[in-house]
Amino acid sequence: MEFKPSEPIYIQIMGEIKRKIVSGELKAGAKVEPVRDLARTLGVNPSTVQKAFSELEREGLMYTERTSGRYITTSGERIEKLREGSLVRLVADFVGLMRRMGLQPEEIEEMVRESIKKGGAADE
Amino acid sequence: MNEIVEEAAQREEAGGSVPMVETVGLTKRYGGKTALRNVTLSIPQGKIVGLMGPNGSGKTTLIKILTGVLTGYEGTVHVNGRIPGACTKSIVSYLPDRLSLGRWMRVRDAVAYYSDFFIDFDRIKAMELIARLRLDPGMRFSQFSKGDCEKIQLVMAMSRAARLYVLDEPIGGVDPAARDVVLDTILTQYCENSTVLLSTHIIQDVERIFNSVIFLREGEVVLYDEVEAVREHRKKSVYDLFREVFKC
Amino acid sequence: MLTKMIKWDLRATYRKFTAVLVAFILLCMALPGVLFAVNPGAAQVYSMLTFSLGPTALYIVMIAFILQYYNTNLYGDEGYMTFTLPATGWRLLLSKMILALFWMLAAAVLIGLSVFTSIKIIESNSRLSSLFAPVWNFYRMDAAHWITFGALFLLGNIDCVLAAFFSITVSKLSVWRKGGIAMGFVTFVFIYIAQSLPALLWNGELRYVTETVSQSEAVQTMNMSVVCTVQHNLISLAVYAAVSIIVFWAAARLLDKTTSLK
Numbered sequence: 001m002e003f004k005p006s007e008p009i010y011i012q013i014m015g016e017i018k019r020k021i022v023s024g025e026l027k028a029g030a031k032v033e034p035v036r037d038l039a040r041t042l043g044v045n046p047s048t049v050q051k052a053f054s055e056l057e058r059e060g061l062m063y064t065e066r067t068s069g070r071y072i073t074t075s076g077e078r079i080e081k082l083r084e085g086s087l088v089r090l091v092a093d094f095v096g097l098m099r100r101m102g103l104q105p106e107e108i109e110e111m112v113r114e115s116i117k118k119g120g121a122a123d124e
Numbered sequence: 125m126n127e128i129v130e131e132a133a134q135r136e137e138a139g140g141s142v143p144m145v146e147t148v149g150l151t152k153r154y155g156g157k158t159a160l161r162n163v164t165l166s167i168p169q170g171k172i173v174g175l176m177g178p179n180g181s182g183k184t185t186l187i188k189i190l191t192g193v194l195t196g197y198e199g200t201v202h203v204n205g206r207i208p209g210a211c212t213k214s215i216v217s218y219l220p221d222r223l224s225l226g227r228w229m230r231v232r233d234a235v236a237y238y239s240d241f242f243i244d245f246d247r248i249k250a251m252e253l254i255a256r257l258r259l260d261p262g263m264r265f266s267q268f269s270k271g272d273c274e275k276i277q278l279v280m281a282m283s284r285a286a287r288l289y290v291l292d293e294p295i296g297g298v299d300p301a302a303r304d305v306v307l308d309t310i311l312t313q314y315c316e317n318s319t320v321l322l323s324t325h326i327i328q329d330v331e332r333i334f335n336s337v338i339f340l341r342e343g344e345v346v347l348y349d350e351v352e353a354v355r356e357h358r359k360k361s362v363y364d365l366f367r368e369v370f371k372c
Numbered sequence: 373m374l375t376k377m378i379k380w381d382l383r384a385t386y387r388k389f390t391a392v393l394v395a396f397i398l399l400c401m402a403l404p405g406v407l408f409a410v411n412p413g414a415a416q417v418y419s420m421l422t423f424s425l426g427p428t429a430l431y432i433v434m435i436a437f438i439l440q441y442y443n444t445n446l447y448g449d450e451g452y453m454t455f456t457l458p459a460t461g462w463r464l465l466l467s468k469m470i471l472a473l474f475w476m477l478a479a480a481v482l483i484g485l486s487v488f489t490s491i492k493i494i495e496s497n498s499r500l501s502s503l504f505a506p507v508w509n510f511y512r513m514d515a516a517h518w519i520t521f522g523a524l525f526l527l528g529n530i531d532c533v534l535a536a537f538f539s540i541t542v543s544k545l546s547v548w549r550k551g552g553i554a555m556g557f558v559t560f561v562f563i564y565i566a567q568s569l570p571a572l573l574w575n576g577e578l579r580y581v582t583e584t585v586s587q588s589e590a591v592q593t594m595n596m597s598v599v600c601t602v603q604h605n606l607i608s609l610a611v612y613a614a615v616s617i618i619v620f621w622a623a624a625r626l627l628d629k630t631t632s633l634k
Contacts, residue, residue, distance in 0.1 A: 005361030008352045009332055040311045043304070044332045045172055048352060155549060193455045193633045196546065209628070214458035224452035226384050233383070240376045241457050 001042055009044060013052040021061065021072060022083045032062060032070040142205040144169045144288050144319040145190060149199035152185055152343075159185040160197070161343040169287075170316045172333055174351075174362075175323040177340035178370055183323040184221065186340070187292050190321070191218040204287055214242070217286035221293045223273050227266040231259060231276055238280050250283035257305065275302060282309045289313070289320045296325065307333055331362040339369060373459055377467035382474070385441055389475050392433055393482055400426035400486040408493050416497045423490040427483040434479050435533065438472045442537050447544055451633050461627030465537065465620065472533045476526060531616050535563040538623040546632045567615045 003012050020026040032038075035053060039046040053070060056062040060078050064070050073079065098108045145167040152160040160182045167173055175183050188194035189201055192208040203212040225234050231254060238245045254261055257275055265273055278294055289310075295303045303326075310320055310333065324330060331337065331351055339347035346369060354362050400422040408415035445454055446464070454464065495501050543556025 003332060005364055006355065006359050008355040010352060036311075036314075039314075040308060042332070043307055043311070043329075045335050045351070046311070046314060047335055048332070051352070154546070188633065191456055193452060193631055195629055195631050210458050210460050213456050216456070218452070218456045220452040222449050222452065224449055226450060228384065228387065237380060240380070241373075241459075 010048045010052040010055065013042070013044070013049060014055055017052070017056060018061065018082060018086065021079060022086050026072050028072055028076060028079055029074040030072045031068075032072060034069060141169055143167055143202075144171075144204055145321065146202045146205075147186075147199060150186075150189070150201055151198040152182075152189065152194070152196075153198075159343050160189075162199070163340075163343070163345055165338065165345065165348060167319060167321065167336075169319050171335040172310065172314065172320040172322070174327075174331065174334040174337040175321060175340065176325070176327060176337055176362075176366060178325075180342075181340040182343040183340055184292060185343075187218075187290055187321070187323060190288075191216055191290050193218075215244075215287040217242075217281045217284040217289045219278055219281040219289070219291040219294055221296075223265060223277065225265060225277070225280075228264060230264050231261040234265075234276065234280055235261070238284070242284050244285040246283050246285060250279055253279045253283065253309065257302075271299065271302065275305070278306060278309065282313050285318070287318055289318065289322075291320065291322045293323055293325070295330065303330075327363040327366055328361075334362075337362050339366065341370070374463050374467060377457075377459065377463060378470050378474075381441075381445070381467055381471040384445070385437070385471065385475070388437055389434070389478075392430070392437070393478060396426065396430045396479075396482055396486070400430075401482075401489050404489060404493055408496075412493075412496060415493050419490040419493040422486065423494070426486055426490075430479055430483060434475055435529075435536075438468075438475065438533060439536050439540065441471075442468050443540055446627075447540075447633070451631075455631050455633065460624070462620070462624035464627055465534075465624050468537060469530055469534055473526065473530050476529055476533075480522065480526060531567075531612075534616060534619055534623070535560055538563070538619045538626075541623055541626045541630075544632070545626070545630055563615065563619060567612050569611065 001012075001016060003009055017026065026032075032053070033041070035046050035049045038044075039049045042049070053062060057064065057070075060075070061073050061082065062070055063073060095108060098111075103111070143166045145165065147163050147165050150160055150163040150165075151158065163182075163186065175186070177183050185194065189197055190203060190208060192213055195208075201208060204215060206212050225237070229237070235247055235250050235254075238250070239247050251261070254276070257279070259268075259272060259276060265276070268276070274294070278291075281289065281291065291310075295306050307330065310322070314320070322334075334351050336348065336350045337354075338345060347365075351362055354360070354365055358365060360368075404415050404419050404422060407418055444450055445468075457464075539556040539560040542559045543552040545552065545555075548555050
């Protein structure tokens, strides 16, 4: 995983985990890799991973089972909220970008409709 | 998994224990030159700390003093609460920037040597790592390339269950694939009880492994901060900050 | 810890040292022997050379290698390993001294054998035999004298090696800047003088040697005078030993406190 230079790493790790939750790669209730293992995989200091996990726990996206480890939240509601939140942010970023390019709201709507008709960007 | 319990214990321990490395007003003069100037540091246990600075900034001098191969300094130095000496040497694993084992030795001789002198040496782990690096245990150091010699020494140093690992430029002359092995070994060996001090001039892609970094310039500490704090407060990576501070 | 250090010192040095000893055996025992069977006359001439030159050359080479090893293992790149071992200075030092003792003992045994060979070859020629008569008498000491002489000779050598080790360590001190090696020599000479002081003071060296003329007329070696000095002057021995102990203590302290690897 590549890390941007200007942002704390733990935030970027959180972002990546959230992305995986939203996309379904990490399912609700799935067991999360232990801190050490993920740290090794990413080549990152374990305390950084630890901080990311703690924050995610604080945000209700992860929880700890005393004897068995960490899990993604089972709350479908919470995940939905996250998904909505990231989608809303995606759209807001997009709209903001289009506005900065000088487009009016009606033009943005028109271009979006066109793009949907054509199927949008190819599926990853 | 007792991971959670471990983490809580880690937080507790880090709070109240003796710092692994503590220097106060450390100054080292070599004839006319001052290699270290009033260096005051405190490195807590369980951290992976990067030591960075241009050539001649005093990194190696600091490392030599901590490992006990250099004496005659002003100020105080404590490793795990003790002055560098025979006692600290048993808990400090040093990887110097040159081959320090006899060239006549075969790899398995080196393993036997370490086993003999260091009770915290894990022979099995060492042999495993050597096999993983695809190195022939029967070959002598004189027959290996410089890069392979460095790797073997690293294996030796990291196969000890030391309280403090002091690594002098372990990823400098080594190819990217081997660099990954180095960093991976460090992360595998990592435990709450051990501290790693690693000097490097390669920062990009490596800074993520550190808790904190120390910048040395002409023998003085110009920065000692957490990597994440640098990113959070200065909005730049340690690499970018380094280039800015040292204007290269 | 000490035994392990000696073990590894031996492993590090045995290749070089056994090569030298083997060369010595070939040149000073095997070759004369073979030559004797072919041409006794040539063998006798050759033996006269190996008789004195052989042991001297071997002796010099062994000492040189021992000192070289001390220098490399402590002050070369290997020093980065040696000085990070959890051991105090006196162990490092003692290990090197025992190593020196071991190899010099091996050399002494071989020297003895080669001398014996040379004597046997030379004796076969009656004219040379008479020339060498005084020397024979020297070597015809009884066992007790041989052992005393041998032991003191070896101890004297180890002591000499210790003084050399100390001098090397002194020469590496960071205070000297440029004059390190010179200071090393000065130190060595100083120790030699300190140890010979009583004998010199009493001006008895020559007297003692001539007193033991019953053993030999012609041979006046320093080590001979050590034997004589011991036999006749215990104070001298005490001074000698005291200086050695001080040198050992000082060297061990320097190794601990003044490490300064480049």
